[in-house]
Amino acid sequence: MGQYCFPPKDKRETLFQYFCGFSAYFTYCLVLLLFGFFLFFAYPLLKSGGYFLLLVTPWQPLAGNYGIGPMIAGTAVISLLAVCLAFPVSLGAAAFCEAGLAPRNLVRWVRPVFQLMTGIPTVVYGFLAVFLLVPFLRKAIGGSGFSVLAASLMLALLIAPTMILFFSDAFRAVPGEHLRVMTAMGAHPEEKLVFLLLPQARSGIVAGLLLAAGRAVGDTLIALMLAGNSLAFPSSLTEPARTLTGHIALVMASDTQSPEFRSIFACGLTLYLITTLLIFFCRRVVVSERGKG
Amino acid sequence: MKAPLRIAIKSAAFAAALGLCCLVLFLLAALFVKAWPVLDLRLLFGDTPPLQAIRGVRPVFDGLFPAICGTLLLVICAVVLALPMGMGAGIHLALAASPGTCRRIGFCVDILAGMPSILIGLLGFSLILFLYRYFPFITPGLLPAAASLACLILPYIIRGTWQAIQTLPPELLRTSLSLGASPVQALRHVLLPAAKPGLTGCLLLSVGRAAEDTAVILLTGTVAAYGLPSGFWDPFEALPFFIYTTAAEYGSQRELAMGFAASLILVGLCGGLFSLAALIRRTVQMKIFTGNMS
Numbered sequence: 001m002g003q004y005c006f007p008p009k010d011k012r013e014t015l016f017q018y019f020c021g022f023s024a025y026f027t028y029c030l031v032l033l034l035f036g037f038f039l040f041f042a043y044p045l046l047k048s049g050g051y052f053l054l055l056v057t058p059w060q061p062l063a064g065n066y067g068i069g070p071m072i073a074g075t076a077v078i079s080l081l082a083v084c085l086a087f088p089v090s091l092g093a094a095a096f097c098e099a100g101l102a103p104r105n106l107v108r109w110v111r112p113v114f115q116l117m118t119g120i121p122t123v124v125y126g127f128l129a130v131f132l133l134v135p136f137l138r139k140a141i142g143g144s145g146f147s148v149l150a151a152s153l154m155l156a157l158l159i160a161p162t163m164i165l166f167f168s169d170a171f172r173a174v175p176g177e178h179l180r181v182m183t184a185m186g187a188h189p190e191e192k193l194v195f196l197l198l199p200q201a202r203s204g205i206v207a208g209l210l211l212a213a214g215r216a217v218g219d220t221l222i223a224l225m226l227a228g229n230s231l232a233f234p235s236s237l238t239e240p241a242r243t244l245t246g247h248i249a250l251v252m253a254s255d256t257q258s259p260e261f262r263s264i265f266a267c268g269l270t271l272y273l274i275t276t277l278l279i280f281f282c283r284r285v286v287v288s289e290r291g292k293g
Numbered sequence: 294m295k296a297p298l299r300i301a302i303k304s305a306a307f308a309a310a311l312g313l314c315c316l317v318l319f320l321l322a323a324l325f326v327k328a329w330p331v332l333d334l335r336l337l338f339g340d341t342p343p344l345q346a347i348r349g350v351r352p353v354f355d356g357l358f359p360a361i362c363g364t365l366l367l368v369i370c371a372v373v374l375a376l377p378m379g380m381g382a383g384i385h386l387a388l389a390a391s392p393g394t395c396r397r398i399g400f401c402v403d404i405l406a407g408m409p410s411i412l413i414g415l416l417g418f419s420l421i422l423f424l425y426r427y428f429p430f431i432t433p434g435l436l437p438a439a440a441s442l443a444c445l446i447l448p449y450i451i452r453g454t455w456q457a458i459q460t461l462p463p464e465l466l467r468t469s470l471s472l473g474a475s476p477v478q479a480l481r482h483v484l485l486p487a488a489k490p491g492l493t494g495c496l497l498l499s500v501g502r503a504a505e506d507t508a509v510i511l512l513t514g515t516v517a518a519y520g521l522p523s524g525f526w527d528p529f530e531a532l533p534f535f536i537y538t539t540a541a542e543y544g545s546q547r548e549l550a551m552g553f554a555a556s557l558i559l560v561g562l563c564g565g566l567f568s569l570a571a572l573i574r575r576t577v578q579m580k581i582f583t584g585n586m587s
Contacts, residue, residue, distance in 0.1 A: 013477040017389070023381035024390065024398055027447060031401040034408070037416055092309025101306050112568065113314045119567030120317075121505030123533045124556040128320055130540045131327075131549075160313060190299040211407070218409025220508035225540055245411045245508070252418060252512050264415070271409055279407045283400060 038272055041265035055270070059231045066263040070233045072270065074241035077234055078148055078223060079216035082155035087209065090160050094167030099197055100189040117161040126225035129154045134226065141238050146228035149237045154222050159212040166211065170204020171197050203285050210282040214275050220245040244271050324560065328553035336554050337361070352520045357555055359520050363435075363529035366522065367510065368503045370439030375447045375499070380492075382447075383454025384480065388466075406448035414512035417441035421513065433514035436525035441509045446499035453495020457488040494573040501566035505559065507533035532559050 039046070057067025096102050097111055129150060138145035174197055182192050198205075228240020229250060242250075244267045251264050338346045339356035346353045353359055386395055417437055424431045431437070465487060469479035485492070515534040522529040532555050539552030 009475040009478070013475060016477055019377075020381040020385035020389065023378040024385040024394075026378060027382050027405065027451060028398050028401050030444060030447070031404050034412065034416055037419070038412075041419070089309045089313055092306045093313055096306040096310035099306070101303050102310070110310055110314050113317055115568055115571045116564045117317055118571075119501055119505075119560075119564035121507070121533060121559055121563055123505070123507045123536050124324075124560055127536050127540050127552060127556050128324065132320075132323060157316070188294065188299055190302045191294050193302065194294070214407045218407070218411075220409065220411045220511075221537065225537070245409055248411050248415060249508065249511060252415070268412055268415055271412055275407050275409060276404055279403050280400075283403060 035272060038265055038269040041262070042269045045262070045266055055266075058233065066260060068244070068247070068263060068267055068270070070231055071242050071244045071247045071267060073233050074148070074223075074227065075217055075243040075245070077241065078152045078155065078227060078243060079213060081148065081152035081237070082159060082216045083209065083213050085152060085156035086160045086163060086212065089156070090163035090167060090208075090212075091205070093160070093164050094171060095193055095197075097164070098168050098171035099193040101193070114161050114164050117157075118165070120158075122158055122219055122221045123225075125154045125158055126222045129222070129226050137238075143238050144228065144240070146226060146240050147238045148227060148234050148241050151223050151227040151241075151243075154226060155216050155219060158219060158222060159215050162212045162215055163208045166208025167201065167205055170201035170208070173204065174200045203288070207282045207285045210278050210285070214278040214282075217274055217278070218245065218271065220249055224249050321560070324553055324557050328550060328557045331547060331550040331554050332557075336551060349521055355551075357532070357535070357551065357558070360530040360532045360535045360555065361558070362521055363515070364504055364532045366435060367439055367442065367529065367531060368500055370435065370525075371442035371446060371503045372496070372500060374440060375443035375450055376496070378443075379447050379450025379499075380454050382451045384458065386451070387455050387458035388476065388480070402448045402451050405444070406452070408445075409508075410445055410506050411508040411512070413441050413444050414509040416444075417509065418512040430526060432526055433512075433528065434524075434526040435514065435522050435529050438510045438513040438515065438529075441513050442503045442506065445506060445509055446503050449499040449502055450495055453498065454488075454492060457491025457495065458484055460491070461487055490573050494570045497566045497570040497573070501563045501570070504566070505533065505563045507537055510534060511537070 055067070055069060055072060057069050059067055059070055093110075093114065097107050097114075102110075133150055133153065134145035136145075137143075137147065137150055178196055178200070179192060182196055187195075223243040224246040227243060227246060229242045229246055230240040231242060232239075234241035248264045248267050248271075251260050254260075334343060335356070337343070337353075337356050337358045339353050339358075341351050341353045341356070345351045346356070346358055382398075386398060390398070417440065418433070421431055421433055421437050461484060465483055466479055469483045470476065474482070510531055511534065514528050515531045516528040517530070517534070517538045519528050519530055536552055536555050536559065539548060539555070543549045543552060
């Protein structure tokens with residue numbers, strides 16, 4: 001509040017302003033603290049250069065090998081598959097809601113369902129899938145049913161509402177005059193979607209994709225409950241796998257002294273870097289677009 | 294564009310939206326059907342008389358009452374810890390900070406919002422381990438879990454407050470300042486009351502976020518069976534953790550059905566809060582829009 005000419009009236013107000021400033025910088029410090037914390041605990045690994053080795057080597061505790069390669073592969077496969085599954089569906093759903101393809105009354109009924117989806121906890125998705133999806137997969141394709149496929153199907157469901165909301169906002173931000181001009185030229189709603197809305201909303205779509213990918217990478221419970229948590233590199237979609245988040249949860253639950261415990265800070269650092277990069281690019285995309293407009 | 298292509302695009306959009314809708318409704322229906330057999334008072338209190346359970350005279354053994362209480366206590370503690378900080382930071386960013394500071398802190402808020410919750414749990418757990426050496430009374434429990442959850446919901450509160458104040462018409466602040474109010478007085482008597490719907494929306498959102506999260510409390514102090522916590526350093530039960538453990542180690546069909554019932558309660562709680570928040574946000578947007586028009 002320093003930019004206004006009136007000074008604070010008394011001491012209490014000054015105190016309040018200091019408190020507000022303090023809490024803003026506290027958030028700043030919290031993020032730095034989190035980074036410093038992972039750096040500190042992963043430092044022994046970083047110093048010996050072993051961190052980059054850890055990222056690619058397999059997990060063989062008996063041979064003294066605590067590589068997190070399989071978990072990175074598991075995370076990558078599961079979240080990529082989830083994003084690939086969720087993207088077309090979300091794009092279709094957002095177009096359905098915003099591009100005038102459907103009757104208004106139908107949209108009015110469908111949209112609240114998507115809004116409700118944002119509020120369904122991940123643990124509930126995991127629980128439902130354990131008793132509905134996994135037995136089905138077991139019957140349909142054999143194996144235990146706890147697999148990469150099960151986890152990414154449920155993750156796709158989890159990240160779909162995030163994408164739908166972002167895409168809808170991006171579609172809605174397209175100027176109304178452009179739409180009206182296209183209508184006046186006799187364009188169908190589908191043509192407006194393909195030639196106007198999609199190109200105009202490109203940055204919003206990319207930002208939504210990145211954000212949803214971040215959610216998929218960071219989710220713990222679905223992968224923990226559905227992916228089977230095996231420690232090998234996943235070789236096919238019906239094989240079990242373990243993610244970075246699941247690995248942290250599982251190792252924390254067992255013990256806190258062994259070298260295995262050290263390895264989870266390497267996992268944590270990797271996760272931190274991945275999510276920070278995703279958020280960074282997401283912001284870049286949004287801000288550069290805003291600067292242009 | 295040819296007609297068949299148009300029809301293909303339209304039907305793809307219809308299939309995507311309606312398919313997703315039906316899938317979600319099917320899942321919710323399945324949840325309800327599976328939970329139906331145990332939906333009664335015994336679900337909450339087990340064999341303990343409800344009045345005695347609520348007064349804490351007798352413990353509840355096979356009911357959801359301790360888990361629901363634990364979740365409520367946890368959420369209340371987390372919000373009490375995060376709300377002053379979050380609102381203070383939001384106010385600072387909306388009114389006082391320079392654009393550069395806003396950009397830097399905004400980036401950090403985004404990072405914190407996108408942070409996997411298990412990392413925050415890991416931070417909390419390691420801090421507890423570290424502090425335990427010097428202060429032996431610090432153990433995993435209600436307060437550490439609430440503090441970790443507070444870090445999780447902090448970015449939501451900051452963003453919400455920031456947005457709510459920034460989207461107000463600028464004349465509000467200018468008028469009250471020119472009438473001789475100090476910035477803090479203007480904030481307290483004019484801006485915050487005007488921003489109330491937005492603030493309520495962000496509060497609901499963060500409560501929902503705190504109630505649904507499992508990964509944080511998994512590492513910082515929840516246990517499967519404890520009863521009501523009696524202090525801030527006590528372990529506690531929570532609904533999400535109950536659901537998680539039930540999926541892995543249920544003993545009977547009744548326990549399984551109780552897991553479904555707990556999921557139903559949690560979906561009702563979080564879904565209700567999120568929908569309410571969305572509704573409030575929409576009405577706020579409409580109000581601002583019509584306010585500018587008139």
